Amino acid sequence: QVQLVESGGGLVQPGGSLRLSCAVSGSMFANNNMGWYRQGPGNQRELVAGITSGGLTTYGDSVKGRFTISRDNAKSTVHLQMNSLKPEDTAVYYCNARVPTWDRWGRRTEDDYWGQGTQVTVSS
16 A cells, blocks of 8 residues: 655744655556645635655645645655745645556546644744
8 A cells, every 4th residue: 555654844934945755666656647735724624835756846836936845756655845944835735646557448547645743833
């Protein structure tokens, strides 16, 4: 089975930095599109950043210029470097893996797997 484990969350002051990590097991990591999502209290889950198997990245508008997503295929790990943190960044951050699979007919499909999340709190 595919498993994802996030780490690196914590409490930081506004303007500070955190680096989140997500370790993936049970899949061919290099084939996965990876992403970070977050959900604050009473809010919907939103995309923070994504990175394709080929290394292309995308970011949510609210984090552009402050956050950077990267991947280390040798270690089956994706990272999220968060700088210039703001109170509105407070949320539970979830790691996502989109894993390609093939059915009995050889048709390609994708399955989503999620970690349990790590809490990020930005407060003075």
